[in-house]
Amino acid sequence: MKPVSPGTLRNAVVVFLVVGILFLAVSGFLRPFLGVIMDPFVAAQRWLSERFMAVYDFFTLPRDVTELIQRNNELEDEVANLQSQIIQLQQQLREADILYSLLDYARSRPADQYTAAAVIGRDPSPFLQYIIIDHGSDDGIRYGMPVVTQQGLVGRIEAVTASASRVQLISDAGSTVNVSLQNQAADALVQGSISGDITLEMLDQSVSLTAGDILLTSGLGGNYPSDILVGQVVDIQKTENELFQSAFIQPMVDFNTLRAVLVITNFQTTNISPLTGETVQ
Amino acid sequence: MIANFISIPVMLLLSVLQSTAVSRITLIHGSADLILLAVAAWGVKERGYTAFLWALAGGLFISIITAMPFYIPLISYMSVALMAKILFGRIWQSPLFMLIAIIFAGTLIEHLMSIFYLQVNGVELELVQSLQDFTLPSLLLNFFFLFPMYVLISDLRKWALPGEEYE
Numbered sequence: 001m002k003p004v005s006p007g008t009l010r011n012a013v014v015v016f017l018v019v020g021i022l023f024l025a026v027s028g029f030l031r032p033f034l035g036v037i038m039d040p041f042v043a044a045q046r047w048l049s050e051r052f053m054a055v056y057d058f059f060t061l062p063r064d065v066t067e068l069i070q071r072n073n074e075l076e077d078e079v080a081n082l083q084s085q086i087i088q089l090q091q092q093l094r095e096a097d098i099l100y101s102l103l104d105y106a107r108s109r110p111a112d113q114y115t116a117a118a119v120i121g122r123d124p125s126p127f128l129q130y131i132i133i134d135h136g137s138d139d140g141i142r143y144g145m146p147v148v149t150q151q152g153l154v155g156r157i158e159a160v161t162a163s164a165s166r167v168q169l170i171s172d173a174g175s176t177v178n179v180s181l182q183n184q185a186a187d188a189l190v191q192g193s194i195s196g197d198i199t200l201e202m203l204d205q206s207v208s209l210t211a212g213d214i215l216l217t218s219g220l221g222g223n224y225p226s227d228i229l230v231g232q233v234v235d236i237q238k239t240e241n242e243l244f245q246s247a248f249i250q251p252m253v254d255f256n257t258l259r260a261v262l263v264i265t266n267f268q269t270t271n272i273s274p275l276t277g278e279t280v281q
Numbered sequence: 282m283i284a285n286f287i288s289i290p291v292m293l294l295l296s297v298l299q300s301t302a303v304s305r306i307t308l309i310h311g312s313a314d315l316i317l318l319a320v321a322a323w324g325v326k327e328r329g330y331t332a333f334l335w336a337l338a339g340g341l342f343i344s345i346i347t348a349m350p351f352y353i354p355l356i357s358y359m360s361v362a363l364m365a366k367i368l369f370g371r372i373w374q375s376p377l378f379m380l381i382a383i384i385f386a387g388t389l390i391e392h393l394m395s396i397f398y399l400q401v402n403g404v405e406l407e408l409v410q411s412l413q414d415f416t417l418p419s420l421l422l423n424f425f426f427l428f429p430m431y432v433l434i435s436d437l438r439k440w441a442l443p444g445e446e447y448e
Contacts, residue, residue, distance in 0.1 A: 121300035173404040
């Protein structure tokens with residue numbers, strides 16, 4: 001038998017040692033030992049890495065700040081654009097809400113034909129309560145047509161051009177609307193004023209009026225269709241020695257925030273001025 | 282010549298602005314009158330008769346919008362231009378003092394004419410109450426808008442008529 005050479009024996013010992021160490025490492029027996037050896041290296045590497053990154057940041061940070069500022073500006077622009085879009089969408093949503101409300105109202109009165117119009121201005125004179133709408137004779141609008149919203153009566157067309165019309169609100173001093181009480185058979189007049197307040201006039205003293213009573217158009221006089229909401233009684237002025245009682249009325253429509261209205265296009269106003277002896281306007 | 286032509290787009294723009302925005306800004310029941318302010322601001326810096334053309338253009342545009350008879354804004358603005366012409370350079374040589382005086386008188390004339398017209402047409406309103414609720418607040422708002430309008434018209438004038446300065 002050939003004797004084993006010292007070199008082969010050494011190699012075999014090395015292989016056994018390596019395999020043994022690997023076996024111990026894989027099976028976890030060397031972990032405490034490796035920890036004792038590796039911890040100083042890891043700590044040194046961490047320390048070195050932190051210092052290196054600090055130096056790296058020191059040299060590269062200005063460039064990053066510039067990039068960040070640029071990116072920040074881009075994002076701010078984007079945010080501004082998105083906010084602008086949100087505002088536009090909210091505006092469209094509000095308009096859509098108003099139009100849906102008007103549509104619901106129009107559906108609830110199928111006998112009437114309506115033309116929707118946007119409010120584009122007010123009368124420049126502070127003494128008058130008029131609004132300007134963006135539809136005119138080209139859209140079938142004619143003098144005297146009643147104007148409403150889903151909340152109630154707004155007024156009537158007072159002047160018409162091809163593409164715009166002027167609407168006299170029921171709160172105008174020159175406006176008079178024939179009304180009736182919702183719960184009682186009593187007719188009266190709703191009169192506007194230069195301050196925009198509306199009052200109930202010419203109501204018989206025998207009528208028992210209470211705050212909260214609802215007023216509807218009566219259709220008398222031929223200027224407005226009947227049964228359109230006008231307002232609600234707020235404060236009653238009743239004096240025994242007067243022929244009629246009066247009351248302050250809260251209109252159903254907020255005239256200051258009007259944005260869109262409906263014009264009743266199939267309503268024919270009746271001119272009764274020859275019967276009353278008044279001059280035709 | 283350019284001052285004559287520029288009055289038309291400027292007054293058209295101011296009329297639209299008046300109807301859409303300024304009329305909605307109210308104090309009690311009063312509101313400012315941009316046309317009156319523009320006519321006065323142009324008039325106090327004008328030696329000629331161009332302010333009358335501004336008054337005419339503004340009066341016609343407003344008379345299209347308003348339900349008041351056409352002659353009320355027209356006469357009011359013409360009277361403002363006339364006052365500016367008469368008082369030009371006479372009140373301490375200062376356009377601003379003159380402007381305040383003209384705005385005060387112009388607003389008063391316009392409102393008195395409106396009140397008179399409404400009373401004649403059967404509207405119930407008391408003169409003193411109307412002056413308190415409409416004229417005084419309108420005056421305050423007019424004074425509020427006076428200086429921005431004066432600066433605007435001055436700049437417009439410098440652009441339209443370079444080299445002509447009467448201050």
